[in-house]
Amino acid sequence: MLILLSWLTDFVEIRESPRELADALTMAGMAVDAVESEAGETVFEFDITSNRPDAMNHFGMAREVAAIYRRPLRAPSTACAESGPPAASKASVEIQDPDGCVRYVGRVFTDVEVRPSPDWMRRRLELCGIRSINNLADLTNYVLLEIGQPTHAFDLDRLAGAAIVVRRARNGEKLVTLDGEDRDLTGGHLAICDAERPVALAGVMGGQATEITAETRNVLLEAAWFRPSVIRNAARGFKLFTEASHRFERGADWNAAPQAADRIAALLAETGPGQVLPGQVDCFPQPPQLSPIRLERADIRRHLGIQVDDAEVEGILSALGFEPSADSSGWSVPAVSHRLDVERGIDLIEEVARIHGFANIPATLPAVGAAPEPTPLASEDARMRAAVRGLGYDETVGFAFISSDEAKRFGSGDPVSLRNPLSQLWDVMRNSAVPTMVRALEWNLRRNQPFVRLAEFGRVYRRSEASYEEPSVLTLGASGAARPASWAEPAREVGFYDVKADVSALLAAFLPNAPSIVTEGVPSYYRKKHAAGLASNGEVLAWFGELDPELARERKIRQPVWVAEIFLGKVYGRGLRRPTHGKLAKVPAVSRDFSLLVPDAIDFASITEAVGEMPDLDSVEPVEVFRGKNVPEGSYSLLLRAWWQRLDESLTDQEVNEFADELRSRLQSRLGIALRT
Amino acid sequence: MSIEHKTGRPIDELIRDGEDPELLYAELRSAFEQERGKASTPQQGQALRDRWLGRRSGLLSATNDHWLKAAPRELKPVVGKLQNLLRREIEAAVEAAARAAVEEQAQAEPDLDATLPGPERACGAIHPVRLALEEVLDIFRPLGYSVAEGPEIETFFYNFEALNFPPDHPAVDEMDTLFLNDGALLRTHTSPCQIRIMESKRPPLRYVVHGKVYRNDTPDATHSPMFHQLEMFAVDESITFGDLKGTLEHFVRCFFGPQTQARFRPSFFPFTEPSAEVDITCPFCSRSGCRICKQTGFIEVLGCGMIDPNVLRNAGLDPQRYQGFAAGFGLDRFAMLKYNIDDILLMYQGDARFLRQFR
């Protein structure tokens, strides 16, 4: 919104420099975005908040200036010489829908001549970004910029019956608006009609049939107040947003309508040619009743923390056009039609605060009210995040949207879909965070990143019976080398056991016992036989593995990528494991190695299970797993190491040998595994 | 008889045989000097140490047992002094010999190239938005604030109606809000959680609410359809606008640096009254004007105000008794300002090169 300094000075004295004025207005809530100097004129560009339509014009802005500096405000002159028969004898106005149109003021001008406006008016309009058209159109625009009231000029001679009827349109009625478009009207539209047909879409745009032309001699000027919701619906329905609809939507001032009509009359009389017929045709069937506002003195202090002098309160409110009347505890303040946004005491307190100056309210700190509550799962989350960082995963965040195709491939059930998605690639809320991670991996592979470890803490979204659930999930992504390349270590590709180790490490803080491995029910977006889950007490806490190569290929990923998903709700739900200290042995453990030839069908878990519990047995670990040369097909060679330990005393060689024999015999009898020779 | 042999015999016997304690120790010293001269490798140094200073079978242990302990009472002081003197000399000499041997060996080794990098073992990065969040929480927690996140899928009531949005507020328009098919929506701000907390807990309340929010904005360098918001609010019987100013001034000083000043500018939000936008003095140019503050010396960073009485009432609190303030801002924007990030979309691409800067 552009405001001219010289135009403001028509209404209020200004002694400050443009910069000072801009700062003062900004600090009173009228944000000045720019101050430009153009051909000897200073132009302010304002960003006015939507609750202040009253300030979206020069007179309204001058009122703010007057309030800030407590200077007198001069209203635009409406004095003009009238002559001829009364306006009411030449035109009639009837409001049939007093809900949609609260007030309609008509003014009649005769013997006008359509011609260019005077230079000074054209200049002001153009500086405000409005193209000059002709004297009549310019007058309506000028007054719109001056006092914010939209008006419309009809060619009176083309109004059937010289009548204005404001009513709901009838279904099937048509109107060609000024932009040349055919508009089909319905009962939902408020129409300005003559005796026969709609001639304008109320508050939005006039009609071609009654527009001002070079031949126009007699004019009916409309200045009205329409209900904002009616105008908004019409403008949105036709996608027709005009200066007029913009003002009416935000709420105009019904008392500005007669003022605007008179102001135009005065300017027409001044710039001519034309005759202003005496009087207005003012149709105002039910003037709205505004409730008086109560402003308690104590409430000012209660909200702002300071007491503002009574004189200051009254001075500010009066300058803004209110008429406060004081009593013992505060003020009674009638609401005013130019500030429909002010209807409660708190609204008046805001007016007092912003003009008094936010800067004049001292900063204080509130006393701490109560002990803060612990954040749910904060410790669990902090531990998990620290572990993820420690394992070297870089934290990423991805969009929560995926495509419905991805939702089908990676999730189960109906995804939560968007009614107005940004694009078809983002039309549902993710039901799995894996596609998000795959996109991030793909992004990095396209940029030739040889080592990628990503982790995302986020939510997935799904319907529940009553509403929605948003469970948290931690997603890991890995591709490339097992470790960043180094001259000191041989290079190796990241693989299943790396990811398994990472996921296990992340779960360790939450589980009292090692999780069990699950190979049944692994989701199909993982590569078969290259993925698994980790479960505890039968509940799967994580899936991990290589992305299905077919899915990878579709995404132009040409190397194995690994993902893991850890269901944080289930993991955190277990709480952090409480560590308990056991005794430490005083003597070192003793080990024995067993070289075994194991059929492929027997996995490592079966071997540890077959070994089972044994006195003084500390652990059993795989030292070497080997297939190939010298190992028969269908079998693998396993070097198994078992450790024995007694807390307080050393084991004798003989004892350990007996243990080893027992272990061997268990493997033999339970699994039929023999020692390699 | 060799000196070695003599150390195995009690001193009184040796004296009886005509030996003199001082001469015995002198003989021992010269034997040591001779052996020390021959020890040049670390191994020989170790052997020398074992032979002379070994706890069980060293020569000095032997003299301690056979000469000192067995000395007749009248000779004890003399022998003790001689024994101690010799022990100190041998200890110092053995240590010096060992040091010299190690030194000699190090001289022969090639120089270590300490400038070669070790194999990388980096800790993972914290996402910049998270980094900013942690910093903000660290400022508010000591002030007594609890932390909440709330659901991202919200109802029209919590996201708009309860927050005093007029039914035809432009933010409600489809162009800004992402709706689900059943009329639910993706929260456009974190404020709905404010209502949920006020509904379920009694004042005094001090809360920080943070999390993802969504807008139907086409992505570009300054817009993202998903971003992170943080808001803090306090409700009590005597919270004032002055308290809001004090709290936020403290906050921006902590977050942007102690020189930072806040400027409160009247503004409009449906859910606060009075409302303000907060500009901070530009931390990049100290108000002299730069690209980031668009030459104004100020940067707009957050919106705030006193919670509108209608909002309190909608959440079931009596506005005659309770009042409070609320302030909110984009965490992404804070992170961008703090870490010099010029494109918000970098936050959501997962580019490892970008993220590793935050390790």
Ligand SMILES: [Zn+2]
């Ligand atoms: Zn700057």
